[in-house]
Amino acid sequence: MQRVLPAPRLRRALCSLQAARCRSSWVRWRPVPAATSRWTQSVRERPFSTEVHEFKAETKKLLDIVAKSLYTDKEVFIRELISNASDACEKLRFLQTTQAVKEVNDADTPLQVTLSVDENERKFVIEDSGMGMTHDELVEHLGTIAKSGSLDFLQRGESDASKIIGQFGVGFYSTFVVADKVQVYTMTADKEKGSKGYLWSSDGSGSFTIEEVEDVPRGTRIELHLKDDATEFASLANVKKAAQKFSSYIDFPIYVKEEGEPKAINKQEALWMLRSATEEQHLEFFRFLSHNSYGKPFYTLMYQTDAPLSIKSCFYVPDPDNAPSRLFTKDPEIGVALHSRRVMVKKHADGVIPKWLHWMKGIVDCEDMPMNISRENMQDTRLMEKLSMAVVRRILRFLQQEAKKDPEKYQQFFKGYSYFLKAGIIEDKEGNFSRHKDDLLKLLRFECSNKSKGELISLEEYIDTAKEGQQNIYYFTCPDRQTALSSPYMEQFLQRQRNVILMFEDIDEFVVNAIEGFKDKKFISVDSADKNFELDIDQPEEDTSEDTRVLTDSEQTQLSQFIKSVLKEKVQEVKFSDRLVSSPAIVTSVITPHMRKMMKSLMAGKENDGMGNIPMTLELSAKHHIVTTLHTILESNEPVARIAVEQLYDTACIAAGTLDDPRVLMSRLNKVLEMFVYQGAGYDYAKGEYRGDLASPPKVEPTEVAKETKVESKDSRFEEVKPEEKPQTKRAPGDTES
Ligand SMILES: Nc1ncnc2c1ncn2[C@@H]1O[C@H](COP(=O)(O)OP(=O)(O)OP(=O)(O)O)[C@@H](O)[C@H]1O
Numbered sequence: 001m002q003r004v005l006p007a008p009r010l011r012r013a014l015c016s017l018q019a020a021r022c023r024s025s026w027v028r029w030r031p032v033p034a035a036t037s038r039w040t041q042s043v044r045e046r047p048f049s050t051e052v053h054e055f056k057a058e059t060k061k062l063l064d065i066v067a068k069s070l071y072t073d074k075e076v077f078i079r080e081l082i083s084n085a086s087d088a089c090e091k092l093r094f095l096q097t098t099q100a101v102k103e104v105n106d107a108d109t110p111l112q113v114t115l116s117v118d119e120n121e122r123k124f125v126i127e128d129s130g131m132g133m134t135h136d137e138l139v140e141h142l143g144t145i146a147k148s149g150s151l152d153f154l155q156r157g158e159s160d161a162s163k164i165i166g167q168f169g170v171g172f173y174s175t176f177v178v179a180d181k182v183q184v185y186t187m188t189a190d191k192e193k194g195s196k197g198y199l200w201s202s203d204g205s206g207s208f209t210i211e212e213v214e215d216v217p218r219g220t221r222i223e224l225h226l227k228d229d230a231t232e233f234a235s236l237a238n239v240k241k242a243a244q245k246f247s248s249y250i251d252f253p254i255y256v257k258e259e260g261e262p263k264a265i266n267k268q269e270a271l272w273m274l275r276s277a278t279e280e281q282h283l284e285f286f287r288f289l290s291h292n293s294y295g296k297p298f299y300t301l302m303y304q305t306d307a308p309l310s311i312k313s314c315f316y317v318p319d320p321d322n323a324p325s326r327l328f329t330k331d332p333e334i335g336v337a338l339h340s341r342r343v344m345v346k347k348h349a350d351g352v353i354p355k356w357l358h359w360m361k362g363i364v365d366c367e368d369m370p371m372n373i374s375r376e377n378m379q380d381t382r383l384m385e386k387l388s389m390a391v392v393r394r395i396l397r398f399l400q401q402e403a404k405k406d407p408e409k410y411q412q413f414f415k416g417y418s419y420f421l422k423a424g425i426i427e428d429k430e431g432n433f434s435r436h437k438d439d440l441l442k443l444l445r446f447e448c449s450n451k452s453k454g455e456l457i458s459l460e461e462y463i464d465t466a467k468e469g470q471q472n473i474y475y476f477t478c479p480d481r482q483t484a485l486s487s488p489y490m491e492q493f494l495q496r497q498r499n500v501i502l503m504f505e506d507i508d509e510f511v512v513n514a515i516e517g518f519k520d521k522k523f524i525s526v527d528s529a530d531k532n533f534e535l536d537i538d539q540p541e542e543d544t545s546e547d548t549r550v551l552t553d554s555e556q557t558q559l560s561q562f563i564k565s566v567l568k569e570k571v572q573e574v575k576f577s578d579r580l581v582s583s584p585a586i587v588t589s590v591i592t593p594h595m596r597k598m599m600k601s602l603m604a605g606k607e608n609d610g611m612g613n614i615p616m617t618l619e620l621s622a623k624h625h626i627v628t629t630l631h632t633i634l635e636s637n638e639p640v641a642r643i644a645v646e647q648l649y650d651t652a653c654i655a656a657g658t659l660d661d662p663r664v665l666m667s668r669l670n671k672v673l674e675m676f677v678y679q680g681a682g683y684d685y686a687k688g689e690y691r692g693d694l695a696s697p698p699k700v701e702p703t704e705v706a707k708e709t710k711v712e713s714k715d716s717r718f719e720e721v722k723p724e725e726k727p728q729t730k731r732a733p734g735d736t737e738s
Contacts (some may be wrong), residue, residue, distance in 0.1 A: 013725040026222040032541055040111045050211040056144045060206055067176045067204045067394070069250060073293060074230060077174040078115075078239065079246040080220060081126045083291065086128025088220060088342040088451045092189045097343060098371045103191035105132075107220035109345070115243055115251070116257035117234045124178075124233045127221035138210055139202050142172060142184065175222070176204035178230035183223040186426075187216040240265065249288050251342060270342050272314035272363045276302065289335070289361045292529045297361075298413060301398045309387055315362035315395060320416025324359055326423075332358035339365040345373060351384045352391060356424035359417065362392055389435060396439035403443065403458075407448045414445050422507045429514040441518050444533055446475075449490065450499040453481055459518045462501060469537045472524040473517065475501040477509045477592070478657075488583035488655050489527040495581050496538050500526055509595050527656065529588040529617055533579060550623040551576070551631055559631045563618065572615030580621035587652045596658055619651060637686040640675065647672060 055063060088112040095101040106129070112129045112167075133141060136280035175182050184200040194368055198218025202208035224233070229712050240256045247254045247266040255262035270287045271277050286297045297316035304312045315336065324332065338349035342365065354363060366387050373380040414421075425440045445456035450465075457465075462473060474493060478484040484502050485494070493500045503509070512523045524532065551559065560574035572585075580586065589596065620627050626648070633641050646668060653659040675685065682691040 010098050013531065050209050052207050052209050054140060054207050055202075062145055063168060063176055063204050066170055066173055069177060074178055075233070075238075075242040076293065077178055077224075078126075078173045078242045079291060080171050080292065082113065082115075082243065082246050082250065082254065085126060085128035085130060085220070086247075086252060086349065088128050088132070089113065089252045090347075091131040093343060094188075094345065094371065101190045101192070104189050104218070105187060105191050105195050106189075109218055109513045110253075110428075112253045112255065113247075113256060114255045114262055115239055117236050117239055117517050119234045119236075121221060122226045122231055122234045124226060125221065129217070129219040130189070131173055132188045132219050133198070134188045134190075134193050135196070135198055135210065135212075137188070138184070138186065138198055140201055145170075145173075145210065148650055154571070157324065166484065167504060173204075175224055178226055179224035180224035180227050182202070183225075184220060184510050185213065185216050185223075186220040187218050189218050213705055245293070251344075264571075270339075270365075272302070272312050272339075273342065275304070282314075283317070286315070286318075289363075290318060295322075299402055301362075301392070301395065303394050303398075306395075308390060309383075310367040311387065311390060312363065312367075313362060313364040313391065315360055315540060317413065317417075318359060318361060320413050323416035323420075326419045335361040336389075337363050338369065340369040340371055341365070343368055344373065345369060346373055348447070351381075351390045351454070354392065354424065354427065356420045356427055357392065357395065359420065360395065374702065388574060392436055393439060396436055400439070400442050409447065411448070414443070414456070419505065419507060420446070422511045425511050426507070426514045437515060438518075441515070443731055447475075447481060447497050447502045447504070449485065449502060450497065457501075459501075462499060462584060463519060463521060465499065467496075467498060467538050470498070470534060471500065472532070472534060473504055473521045474498065474526055474533075475508075475512060476526045477503045477512075477595075480504060487527075488580060488652075491581035491583060492533070492579045493526060498538065504651040509592070513595075524593045527586075527588065527592050528706055529590060549624055549625075550629045551628055555624055557632050559620075559627070559634065562634055562641070563620075563645050563649075566642050567618070568648055570616065570649065571618045573617040574617055575617060576622040577619045578621070579619065580624065582624075583621070583652075583655070584624040584626040585618055585620045585652045586646050587649070587656050587658065588619060589615060618652065633686075640685050641672060643668065643675070666679055 007075055030646065031371060037687065054060075092101070092104070097123055104315060107127045111129055113126065116125045116127075118125070128314050128354065140169050144373075150173070180203070185197060186200070187197040188194065197213045198210055199213045199216075200208060200210050226234055236256070236258060240258075243254060244265050249269060249271060250266055250270055253264050253268065253269065254266045256265050257263075271281055277285070283296050284621070286300075287293060287295065298319050299317040301315040302313070303315070332355060334348040334350045334353045334355070336349045336353045337344055338346040338352055349364060353360065369383065370380065373384065399410075399413070402413070421440055421443050425437055426434050427435055441459055443458075443459055446462075447453065448457050448462065452458060459473065466473075474491060476484050476487070479488065479582060481502060481504075484500075490500060492498075503512075512525070515523070517523055556576050558575075563574045564571065591599070615634065622628075630641060630644055630648075633644075650659065650668070654662065659665075679685065683689075684691055
């Protein structure tokens with residue numbers, strides 16, 4: 001081993017210079033490190049300047065978690081390093097094929113990866129002849145976190161290393177699980193960028209150093225100085241076993257050096273090019289693609305075709321129980337890679353796989369795809385679209401088949417991924433394609449009013465089991481099943497046993513708004529103002545009770561005029577409809593109450609949320625006893641009628657879910673309670689006196705029910721309530737007129 005150290009005098013001089021520099025800048029001089037092994041035998045070290053860089057804040061945090069972790073599945077670092085080495089080879093092969101790199105350093109060196117160990121020095125070494133890195137790339141790539149997944153985890157405040165490593169892997173930084181010092185020698189393949197070699201070095205604490213070293217061959221060599229509790233990775237047998245596990249599907253030869261001799265350990269098999277594969281092969285490949293040493297694919301699809309393009313592909317749906325959280329999937333990486341004749345064109349095949357399918361793992365190999373596809377090139381864009389169309393359609397149809405084959409298993413899938421399928425419908429529409437809308441709609445499942453809790457149906461099943469002649473698909477967006485079934489909007493549907501799809505996710509409202517219908521049926525919300533409820537296709541059982549009183553047309557007009565005079569601009573229209581069965585009233589508007597509520601929360605904090613301008617309609621049941629009695633007391637007891645109207649409206653708003661804060665009702669409810677109690681005690685509000693037959697009238701008398709009621713609330717609806725006439729009542733002791 002060649003070890004060239006500066007002479008002691010020079011070293012002392014350098015050290016004092018280093019100390020001085022350290023105070024003033026991040027560049028300082030240091031004694032050069034030792035060159036090691038055959039790979040760097042020719043690396044002559046000179047006192048080049050050594051730069052000290054701080055890791056970015058989040059990288060530091062990640063490193064801190066990783067370095068201190070007692071993660072048991074330590075060998076994952078081998079998987080990460082092999083994968084990075086293979087990516088570096090893929091990248092160089094790609095750039096060479098597309099001639100993006102004109103001249104390559106060490107042009108004769110074949111693309112390969114070699115692993116070796118030094119038991120005495122407790123070292124693990126991996127080297128590749130891939131793309132390598134320039135100085136700036138070293139700073140950028142090994143100083144920041146590349147993996148969005150682990151970043152998300154950190155932003156969530158997660159500090160459990162096994163969760164971060166287990167679910168996302170932490171790439172290069174996983175080396176600090178086993179090493180207390182990591183050295184990376186590298187030289188770029190792109191001659192245009194230079195032929196200088198660099199050494200990156202860090203102990204995984206706050207900083208790393210970079211210095212120039214001479215005679216580094218093309219590619220990257222990573223040396224791990226193993227921690228005391230990780231010496232098993234200095235054993236050849238252990239490394240070989242782990243490397244074999246992680247490298248079966250790598251398309252470059254992987255060698256393990258045994259007694260100085262490189263021995264190939266992988267088959268270099270492109271599974272997606274095979275006609276079929278065993279379950280075991282798929283399991284291995286899935287784990288390889290998902291950077292995991294555990295887990296199995298939930299669904300597996302191998303798809304090959306020659307028309308309209310020549311496609312060979314393989315897709316996996318990961319376990320739905322571990323489906324990505326939609327809240328933390330801001331800019332997801334597509335999990336499918338694009339290849340052309342086995343050569344990787346894009347690691348993340350965006351443009352082919354839409355974002356809403358990002359969780360799919362797999363490979364698409366398209367012979368017709370040029371290696372140097374460009375978004376600017378119309379022909380390439382069209383080719384990508386064609387490929388995307390074929391592949392996405394095949395995936396969606398495959399899921400439809402699986403749903404038919406094993407509905408229970410499919411429900412499990414749907415639980416994990418429903419949000420993404422729904423997002424797909426919206427995105428598909430936004431992109432103005434609507435290419436996959438029907439296929440996606442077929443994959444949706446919902447609860448419905450005619451089935452029991454937890455049982456899901458498809459839209460096709462809904463249509464197949466709908467009443468004869470029914471042209472609409474009725475749905476109701478609501479927080480849960482219980483709220484749905486007790487809602488006045490549902491009454492006529494329940495009475496007729498007309499099935500209603502129950503939608504519990506916020507995104508559902510946007511989905512139905514993004515599409516007009518399914519097959520030839522239109523989506524209609526049960527709480528919409530739409531009149532087309534097809535009430536004539538089935539009639540509920542006749543109400544045979546004799547004393548059912550129904551308001552006549554003129555009575556209806558009289559009552560609605562009174563209601564409008566009380567509620568003023570709160571309602572645009574008061575009408576009578578027969579959609580109500582046991583509730584006296586509901587509110588409707590051009591947008592459904594649920595949509596209104598969502599828009600309100602989106603506009604929260606804005607002075608004008610725009611909702612005040614959307615007119616509401618109060619719909620009444622002409623035969624409901626509260627409504628008919630209300631009409632009866634219009635003239636005889638107007639004060640009570642006024643309060644009843646206000647309460648009727650507010651109760652309808654509660655049912656619609658549009659009342660933001662129920663506390664605004666407190667004052668009125670107390671008033672209603674007071675009336676209820678006093679009436680029970682024999683007080684006659686119409687006459688403003690106690691009934692004569694009451695043996696001993698209560699000592700306290702009611703406040704004026706129709707006294708100007710100004711509720712201390714921000715809700716402007718209450719500020720208008722001013723009765724024209726006051727009833728003659730006796731004042732309660734201590735009650736003063738306002
Ligand atoms: N052997 C290598 N050769 C060249 N560049 C490398 C090598 N190893 C790492 N890098 C660079 O460092 C970056 C960070 O690597 P890291 O393993 O942390 O994340 P990643 O590989 O980008 O993540 P992912 O595995 O999700 O693609 C890589 O993207 C690559 O640019």
